[in-house]
Amino acid sequence: MLRYTLMRLGIFAGCLVVVWGLVYSGLFPRGLGNSNGMWIVLLSLLLSAPLSFVLLRGERERASVRVVERVDRMKANLDANRNQEDQADDAARAQGQGA
Template sequence: MNVAKPSATVRYTAMRVAVFVGCLVFVALLVHFKIVPAGLGDANAIWVVLLALVLSAPLSFVLLRKQRDEMSAQIVTKVESAKARLEANRSQEDGAAG
């Protein structure tokens, strides 16, 4: 049975979302237990989301370096392949036209 390996981009994105959700839960708990201020007035949800974004960005940068490198390599390979196909098509058209 051949199981397809998920693309590096999908894997990286899923892990990035997981890091954000983890930060979101962490920040929500900190706000709930009044360790971190709850924001101004009705801005509580926005405050929690923004703080989670600020925390998850550097964490993702450090923790997901390997996955980001794999995704980048996969994208470069696909772009080079597309360029090679385009060049091959051009040379066939030039040969047929001449």
Template sequence: MSTHDVSTKHATIRYTAMRLGVFAACFGAIWILVSLRVLPSGLGGVSNVMWVMLLAIVVSAPLSFVLLRKQRDAMSVRIVEKVDETKARMEANRRQEDLA
């Protein structure tokens, strides 16, 4: 296993965990701002938690896009590698069947 394999092996798990971390940080910051009445506590009949969750999703998405670019690229590399391995294995199996 090369060092490239080691660095990308758990790329999807690492990216997902970091994405959840960015969301959690946004959720916490927005919750504090809503509690301090810096931000409104909801619109119409929307509950406070749902409002904070919606705002956290809206804020965390672009932050994740910018802050987690390296992790997202590593995850993409790993996915492409897995797809290529699967294609090669299927092609080898097809050739094996053709010989039989």
């Protein structure tokens, strides 16, 4: 998951550099007044989102598989703990009825 996040940040940083260069070279319009920095960040976000969606599909699927495996493992542990508690409770009730 960390790898996917770092890859997304890398794509965003690349887009930020490219958009900054395009804005300051005059190929992209500048922001109004003091909003030029925010304009560059917004354009970078708009460009990096679909690029990340397409370019990182495989990494996103691998991360998803790891998350699903972790959730399944946690569910199995919870079920095992629940069964242990049920067995202990049944044993305690059986001892209480036999005495």
